[in-house]
Amino acid sequence: MLNSNAPRDRPRGAVILLCALAFFLGAPARADEVQEAQKLLKAGQSQQALERVNRALAANPKDPQARFLKGLIFTEQGKQTEAIEIFTKLTQDYPNLPEPYNNLAVIYASQGQYDKARAALEQSIRTHPSYATAYENLGDVYAKLASQAYGKALQLDASNTGAQNKLSLVRELVREPGIKPAAVAAAATPKEAPKEPAKPPVVAQKSPEKPAAAEKPAADARAEVLKTVNAWAQAWSKKDADAYLAHYAKDFKTPGGEARADWEKGRRSRIGAPKSISVGVESAKVTMRSPQQASVSFRQTYRSDKLSTKSRKTLELVKADGRWFIKEEKAGK
Amino acid sequence: MRRLAILVLALCFVSASAAATPEDRLSTVFEAIEANKLDVALKRVDALIGDYPNFRLAHLVRGDLLLARARPLQTFGNVVKTVPQERVDGLREEALARLRAARQRPGEDRLPRYVLQLNPEQKHALVVDSRRSRLYVYANDGGKPKLIADYYVTLGKNGIDKTREGDQKTPVGVYHVTANLPRKKLTDFYGAGAFPINYPNEWDRRQGRNGHGIWLHGVPSDVYSRPPRASDGCIVLANPDLESLGQRLQIGLTPVIIADEIEWTDRAALESERAGLAAALEQWRADWQSRDTERYLAHYSQRFASQGQDYAAWAAHKRKVNAAKAWIKVGLGRVTMLRYPHERDVVVVTFEQDYRSNGLSNVMKKRQYWVKEGARWKIVYEGAA
Numbered sequence: 001m002l003n004s005n006a007p008r009d010r011p012r013g014a015v016i017l018l019c020a021l022a023f024f025l026g027a028p029a030r031a032d033e034v035q036e037a038q039k040l041l042k043a044g045q046s047q048q049a050l051e052r053v054n055r056a057l058a059a060n061p062k063d064p065q066a067r068f069l070k071g072l073i074f075t076e077q078g079k080q081t082e083a084i085e086i087f088t089k090l091t092q093d094y095p096n097l098p099e100p101y102n103n104l105a106v107i108y109a110s111q112g113q114y115d116k117a118r119a120a121l122e123q124s125i126r127t128h129p130s131y132a133t134a135y136e137n138l139g140d141v142y143a144k145l146a147s148q149a150y151g152k153a154l155q156l157d158a159s160n161t162g163a164q165n166k167l168s169l170v171r172e173l174v175r176e177p178g179i180k181p182a183a184v185a186a187a188a189t190p191k192e193a194p195k196e197p198a199k200p201p202v203v204a205q206k207s208p209e210k211p212a213a214a215e216k217p218a219a220d221a222r223a224e225v226l227k228t229v230n231a232w233a234q235a236w237s238k239k240d241a242d243a244y245l246a247h248y249a250k251d252f253k254t255p256g257g258e259a260r261a262d263w264e265k266g267r268r269s270r271i272g273a274p275k276s277i278s279v280g281v282e283s284a285k286v287t288m289r290s291p292q293q294a295s296v297s298f299r300q301t302y303r304s305d306k307l308s309t310k311s312r313k314t315l316e317l318v319k320a321d322g323r324w325f326i327k328e329e330k331a332g333k
Numbered sequence: 334m335r336r337l338a339i340l341v342l343a344l345c346f347v348s349a350s351a352a353a354t355p356e357d358r359l360s361t362v363f364e365a366i367e368a369n370k371l372d373v374a375l376k377r378v379d380a381l382i383g384d385y386p387n388f389r390l391a392h393l394v395r396g397d398l399l400l401a402r403a404r405p406l407q408t409f410g411n412v413v414k415t416v417p418q419e420r421v422d423g424l425r426e427e428a429l430a431r432l433r434a435a436r437q438r439p440g441e442d443r444l445p446r447y448v449l450q451l452n453p454e455q456k457h458a459l460v461v462d463s464r465r466s467r468l469y470v471y472a473n474d475g476g477k478p479k480l481i482a483d484y485y486v487t488l489g490k491n492g493i494d495k496t497r498e499g500d501q502k503t504p505v506g507v508y509h510v511t512a513n514l515p516r517k518k519l520t521d522f523y524g525a526g527a528f529p530i531n532y533p534n535e536w537d538r539r540q541g542r543n544g545h546g547i548w549l550h551g552v553p554s555d556v557y558s559r560p561p562r563a564s565d566g567c568i569v570l571a572n573p574d575l576e577s578l579g580q581r582l583q584i585g586l587t588p589v590i591i592a593d594e595i596e597w598t599d600r601a602a603l604e605s606e607r608a609g610l611a612a613a614l615e616q617w618r619a620d621w622q623s624r625d626t627e628r629y630l631a632h633y634s635q636r637f638a639s640q641g642q643d644y645a646a647w648a649a650h651k652r653k654v655n656a657a658k659a660w661i662k663v664g665l666g667r668v669t670m671l672r673y674p675h676e677r678d679v680v681v682v683t684f685e686q687d688y689r690s691n692g693l694s695n696v697m698k699k700r701q702y703w704v705k706e707g708a709r710w711k712i713v714y715e716g717a718a
Contacts (some may be wrong), residue, residue, distance in 0.1 A: 143403040149396030150412045153389045156418045 034065050037073075038172070042321060044072050064094055071103060072171060078105050098124040098131045099170045105134075114148065117167075137167045185222045202301045222286040225294045225317055228324040231313075233279040233300075241268045249318055250324035274304035277303070284327055292319040355385050355571075356485060360435045362394060373537065374398055386559035390431070393424045416540040423560025430466035432483050439480060439597065445469070446596040447507070447674060448588075449607040452667035452684075457581045461486060461591040463493045463503065466561040468568065469595075470581065472523075484578065487559040487569035488554075488691045493593055495532070498544035501565050504532045507671045507681045508589045510582050524551020525572035528582055531590050535714055536673065536702060539638065541566060547696060549573050549589070551575040565607070584657070592674035609671055610680055610703065612712035622663045634711040662689040678705035683718050 037052035050073045056066040071086035084107055090100035101124035108117035118141045124134040150156070228247065235243035243265055254263040271277070284298035293316070300313040316328040353361075365374035375398045381391050393410050400411055409428065410421045445460045451473040458471045458478060468486045471478035472662045475549050487501040489495070495504035508530040516526045527550035533542050544566070551572040552559055558571045568591070570578060581587070598606075613632070620629040637644040655661070664687035673679035682701045688694060700718035701709045 120536035139403040142399045146398075146403065146411075149392045149399060150410075150416070153391075153396060153410075153424060154392035154412065154416055155389070156416055156420075216572040 034063070034069060037066075037069055039077065041069070041073055044320065046077050049073050050077075064090060064091075064097070068100065068172075071100070072169070075103065075107060075169060080111065083107055091120075096127040098128040098134055099172075100133070101127070102134045102137060102168075102170050104139065105137055106169045107136075109167045111143065114145045118145065133168050133170055140167050192325065221288055221291065221294070222315050225286050225288075225296060225324055226284060228317065229281055229284060229296050229298070229315060233281050235280045236271065237277050238273055239274075239277055241271045244271060247326050248325045249320065252326060253328045254327065274307075276305055278303045293317070294319075294324070354573075355381060355388055355391070356435060356649075359388075359391060359394070359431060360692070362391075363432060366398075371401060385557050387555055390424050390558070392442050392600050394419075394428070401580070421695075424564065426561045427466075427485070427558065432465045434465055434483065434485065439485065442599045443597045444478055444600060444603055445590070445592070446598045446606075447590045447592070447672045449566050449603065449670035449672055449680065450476055450668060451478070451588075451611065452669045454583075454667060454671060455586050455588070457481075457585060458588040458590065458623060459578075460595060460673075461488075461503075461589070462595045463488055463505075463575060463592065464594045468570070468578075470578065477603075482577070484570050484574040485558060486559060487563050489564055489566040490562050492562065493591070495544060495547070495566055496540075496542045500544070503564070503566050503568065503591060504537065505591050505593060505669050505674055505695075506532070506534060506536060507532060507600075507673055508532055508547075508585055508591070510589060512585050512704065513579070513582070513584055514548075516551075519550075522554050524538060525575045526551060526579055528579065528584075535700065535716060537677070541715065549575070551577070588671055590674060591669060596674070606672075607670060610682070610710055611668075613703070614665070614668070614682060614684075617712070618663050618665055622661050624655055624658055626660055629655070632712055634706060634713045636639075636704075636713050637711075637715075639716050657692070659691045663687070673702075678710075679703070680710075 033052055033056040037049045037056065040046075040049035040052060041172060050070070053066050053070045053073065054066065056072065058110065060066070067086055067090055071083045071090070074080075074083035074086065084104060087100040087104040087107070090097065094100070101120045105117040105120035105124065108114070108120060118138065121134050121138040121141060125131055125138065128134070154209075232247040233246065235247065245267065252260065254260060256263075258266075278301075280301035280303075282299040282301060284296055287295045287297075289295060295316050297312065297314045300309075300311050302309045302311075311331060314329070314330045315326050317324045318327045319325075345426060358377065362374050362377045362381065365371070365377060368418055375395070378391055378395045378398060382388060382395060385391065385473050390443075397409065397411055400406060412421055423490045447460060448458050448471055451458055453473075453476070455473050457473065460469045460471065461467070466486055466488065468484045469480055470482040470484075472481045473479075473677045490501040493503045493505050495502040510528045511531050514523075514527040514529070516524070527545070527548045529548045529568070532547040533544065547566055547568075549570065552569060555571075563569070568589075569645055602639055617629070617632040620632065623629070623641050633644060633647065635644050637647055639647065642650070653704060665685065666685045668682065668684040671683075680703045682703055685696065686699045686700055687696050698718040700716060701712050702714040704713050705711075
């Protein structure tokens, strides 16, 4: 049933494909601008990102990538009305792009308009029957609608009747009609791409919706934090300095107060020196200081061909862009 | 011509679907679920909720159908464990009761043992099955019962066998409706209206049962129906059901028989029981008229009691009265015979008695309770009805 629209859309899709290709081939400088804006947004500088995007749009007002990014910026800035307007217009101009539907749905869901969210996601899946993010989001919307129905059945506050779910916003318009997703994916997340090549190129990010974030069970957040710490220990054990350092926040408080670059240099040489390293994390205890701040105390076992130690360690982590980063590293309790 | 045929067909379809009760429609939702057509089921339940937004059970089913799209269900009414489970349980029980009743409607020759005979004025009799949460409506088809409708009902929180005031139970027994309380005289709690019944009746009083205010009534406007066990002892119907039932009820006439689990029989067995009791009643009439007082008194049980008189007092009184008569004529009309549920052979007999004699004549409505002692039917209670 969901597939039925696909063949009918193809001719129109082909036309858009040509246009899209023309954009990409003909205006590489503008594409760079959009990429730059994307990076700014990722770094949390949404206002600067908006300025870049507006510059790109001034040159080419119809560009779907730039419009999509602008919608995303508005979403992250909490300007839902503006974001809805942009994504809606995109669905009208490019009816077989799934991403704008998906992001519309995320905004509708954050407003509690689950029926609208459902309609948008079903549309998104109709355009791309294999679109995983929309499926996941639709599952969450169904769960939400179910919870509302249970609320009516049992005369309860709907928030009591079902699990809380967050929907994933799609961050990048990777599926220009007809363009192989991989072609764009390379530019999307260079760091993660080699690590998980099997992962779909859609980088899903947590919804910016504040209340939902607060409602998310703390247990899930704890698991996330612990996962980060284990990944950090693993990167260290693999002597993968890039991956190891990527776990540290931009404003990481270096132990001796030295400059970040100096500290990084020191760490790289330390990690590079031994032939093998094995770092273990034992009896970890996670304390959530806030939904965006956590503290993890554990027993660290470090073993290399040169040295073997056991020590207590505490990591202070902060959440940014949906990921946890180490902000401070303390020896002892 | 052909277009007309299509139009007629379409009209038939429309009227048929309009006639479908919410329960029938819920049943088609479950049919779609069983056929694994979940999209169809969701559409049907959406339409049902569109028409009956307060049908909570339909919302529960809708919740399950939506949740099934997100993840596998663990149970019917798959809500998280933190919600008050008794509310979910109530709806689950309602679903079971409604489904079971819709799928196990009694066949043509399956009749409750209770409705032995209706008088020509009684158009209907109601029989309630507490285990099934169901009220069956029997039409008087030439004195014989014929099933014409059945409804889901809510009964007492604490079940049946009411004995005490405030025990929140529904009585078991043979009753009739005694009044019609229209909607405008009631609070919203009673919904479309109310029909009190005569609990406690003569038999209840004899057993020392008390309490009062057992009604058939509707539901508040914010619900379509209530769980199977939720009332303080009343028999509660959905408002549309109460309205259609109400049109059939005759005040003072329509019997309401409440059973735990209806005892079923077939037409032949029912007729043979009816004939046996009718013969005993006729013999009682003839023996009274014959002024052979001992033969007449032989119809009364040693356990007889009525209005403070035991058997001895009753016998002494009758001997004295009958001795003074030169002639007696007794006519019986409009006889109703209703067997008492879950008692060993107790039948409530109600009739119009036309008594004439030298000195006194009167016409009265009388009620007797007959019980079987050994092979013989005997009277244990007699009084004005």
